[in-house]
Amino acid sequence: MAYPATINALxxxxxxxxxxxxxxxxxxxxxxxxxxxxxxGNAPQGNKASLEERLDVRIDDDxxxxxxxxxxxxxxxxxxxxxxxxxxxxxxxxAEDKRYTALVNPGKYDxxxxxxxxxxxxxxxxxxxxIACTTHHAITIPANAHCSIKSIQATASLSMRNAIxxxxxxxxxxxxxxxxVGQSIEIDAGDAVIFHSQLSxxxxxxxxxxxxxxxxxxxxxxxxxxxxxxxxxxxYINNSTLLSDxxxxxxxxxxxxxxxxxxxxxxxxxCIELTDVSPKFSNSILKSGGATExxxxxxxxxxxxxxxxxxVALPQGPSVITAAAENTNxxxxxxxxxxxxxxxxNNLIGTPYNVIDPDID
Numbered sequence: 001m002a003y004p005a006t007i008n009a010l011x012x013x014x015x016x017x018x019x020x021x022x023x024x025x026x027x028x029x030x031x032x033x034x035x036x037x038x039x040x041g042n043a044p045q046g047n048k049a050s051l052e053e054r055l056d057v058r059i060d061d062d063x064x065x066x067x068x069x070x071x072x073x074x075x076x077x078x079x080x081x082x083x084x085x086x087x088x089x090x091x092x093x094x095a096e097d098k099r100y101t102a103l104v105n106p107g108k109y110d111x112x113x114x115x116x117x118x119x120x121x122x123x124x125x126x127x128x129x130x131i132a133c134t135t136h137h138a139i140t141i142p143a144n145a146h147c148s149i150k151s152i153q154a155t156a157s158l159s160m161r162n163a164i165x166x167x168x169x170x171x172x173x174x175x176x177x178x179x180x181v182g183q184s185i186e187i188d189a190g191d192a193v194i195f196h197s198q199l200s201x202x203x204x205x206x207x208x209x210x211x212x213x214x215x216x217x218x219x220x221x222x223x224x225x226x227x228x229x230x231x232x233x234x235x236y237i238n239n240s241t242l243l244s245d246x247x248x249x250x251x252x253x254x255x256x257x258x259x260x261x262x263x264x265x266x267x268x269x270x271c272i273e274l275t276d277v278s279p280k281f282s283n284s285i286l287k288s289g290g291a292t293e294x295x296x297x298x299x300x301x302x303x304x305x306x307x308x309x310x311x312v313a314l315p316q317g318p319s320v321i322t323a324a325a326e327n328t329n330x331x332x333x334x335x336x337x338x339x340x341x342x343x344x345x346n347n348l349i350g351t352p353y354n355v356i357d358p359d360i361d
Contacts, residue, residue, distance in 0.1 A: 070098060075105035084113045084121070084131065094118040096146075104129050104152065112136040117145040117168075123152040126177040130155070137161050138180065141168035143189070148172035156180040162202065166192055173197055184220070187213050187233070194218055203244075205229040206255065215240050226251040227264070230277070237262050244269070252277045259284055271295065274302040281305070287312040297323040297330070297345070305331040312338050312361055321345055336360050 060066055072087045073079040081087040087102045094100045099118045106128035113131060115121060121139070123129030131138045131154040138154040138161075141147050145168035153176065154163040163180035164173065167188045174195040178184040184199035185192070187206040192213045194204070199220040204227070206213045211233045218240040220227040227242035228235070228250045235257035242249045242264040249264040250272040258280045264271055268290035275298040286294045286309060294311045295304065302323075311320040320337045321330055323344035330345040338360040 070094075070100045071103065072100065073103050073105065074109075076107045079105055083111055084109055085111055088113065088116055088119060091116060091119055108132055110134070112138065112140070114140045114142060115145060115147045115149075115168075116142070117147075119145075120148040120150070121152060122150045126151050126153040126175060129153065132157070133161070134158055137163070137165040137182075139164045141166045141171055141190075143167050144169050146170045148174070149176060150174045151176065153177040154179070156182065162186045163199075166190060166208075183225075187211060199227075201225070203227045203229065205231070206233045206235050207231040208233050212236070214238070219243075228252075228257075230255050230257045236260075241265075243267070248273045252279060258282075263287075265289070273298065274304060275299055276301045278303040278305070280307075281309050282307045283309070285310045285312075287314070289314045293322045293339075293342075294320045295322075297321070297325075297328050299325060299328075303329040303331070306333070306335050308334045310336045310360065314338075314361065 067073065072081065072090065074081050074084050074087045076082065081090065084102065084104055091100050094116060095118055099120065101120045101122055104121065104123045106124050108130045110132050112133045112135060113121070129152055131152060133156050135158060136156070138156040139149060141164070147168060148171070149164065156163050158181060160182040161180060162182045162185065163178035164185045165188070166186065167190070169190045171190065171192040173185070173192070174197065176197040178197060179200045180202040183202035183205045185194065185204050187208050189208040190211050192211070194213070194215045196217040199218065201222060203220050203222045203225050204215065206229070209232055213233065214236045216238050220240070221243040223245045224247060225244070226248050227244045228237065230252040232255045234255060237257065237259045238261055240262045242262070245267045247266065247269050248271065249266045253275045254277065256277065256279065261283045263285040265287045266289065269288065270293050271286050271288040272295045274295065281304060288294045294313050313320045319342040320339040322342035325344060328345050330341060332341060332354055334354065336355040336357065338358050340356055
């Protein structure tokens with residue numbers, strides 16, 4: 001069928017006045033259509049062969065949409081796997097230069113998950129992607145593994161089991177909600193960085209023989225455990241809040257740690273207990289309630305340094321820092337306190353640089 005080069009104006013006569021339909025607009029549409037046909041051909045949707053070729057690139061034999069390489073999905077429906085562990089187990093060639101991501105869609109997954117080296121676990125939201133384990137640690141990082149966990153809620157409800165049990169080489173945790181009856185996170189080996197996460201019940205413990213843990217912007221709230229326990233290694237706390245209801249907020253019996261721009265509060269007990277450690281506190285608030293001291297030094301080998309901090313013991317006791325043995329070195333500078341430093345402590349910088357005001361709260 002031949003088409004005219006142009007559409008002419010059309011004159012329409014009827015019982016009424018003569019009407020003229022001008023052709024400029026339909027000719028413009030016709031020109032645009034011709035341009036499209038020139039670019040796409042007469043069948044822009046493609047023929048059967050080209051359609052099958054395109055589908056083969058994006059659709060698996062079972063009809064599922066293909067994902068980019070090094071990427072697997074987990075979900076209750078319409079995903080590669082229905083359990084997280086099945087997705088992890090299916091990955092066999094992850095490496096430093098071939099890192100995999102397992103994307104976990106919303107849902108509650110009643111399972112214990114053991115990650116693999118160079119496999120990252122990513123949820124849609126910590127409020128909708130939930131790992132709930134009643135038999136073991138919720139998430140285990142095995143020896144020598146490099147992993148990250150993002151936007152996941154993980155709970156371990158069995159006694160002495162952890163929401164995350166870290167025994168690998170390196171771990172990044174970001175935007176997670178973690179609740180373990182044992183510990184929310186326990187570091188047995190390796191290095192860990194924890195960003196903007198919420199930990200409850202068990203708190204955070206670093207007990208590995210080496211390694212460094214760094215916590216930034218975290219909330220750790222525990223009813224009956226120390227929010228932070230340091231036994232070995234090195235721990236840095238920054239811009240975080242540590243709350244404990246009925247025991248110390250911080251217990252350190254080894255290793256080293258620094259506490260900066262953060263808050264530690266024990267609602268009904270002494271705030272901090274130090275044994276054989278020399279931590280640094282700066283620009284922070286340390287507060288105890290229902291006891292008589294903020295910091296209790298157990299041995300002469302505990303020598304903390306406090307700079308620009310506020311120390312509050314409620315109800316007010318005779319001192320905010322006490323030592324069980326004489327000649328304990330405590331460096332205090334530019335701090336505000338509602339009590340004095342105990343008699344067994346050597347205040348190496350001197351009270352003239354500090355404010356002792358019983359009304360500070």
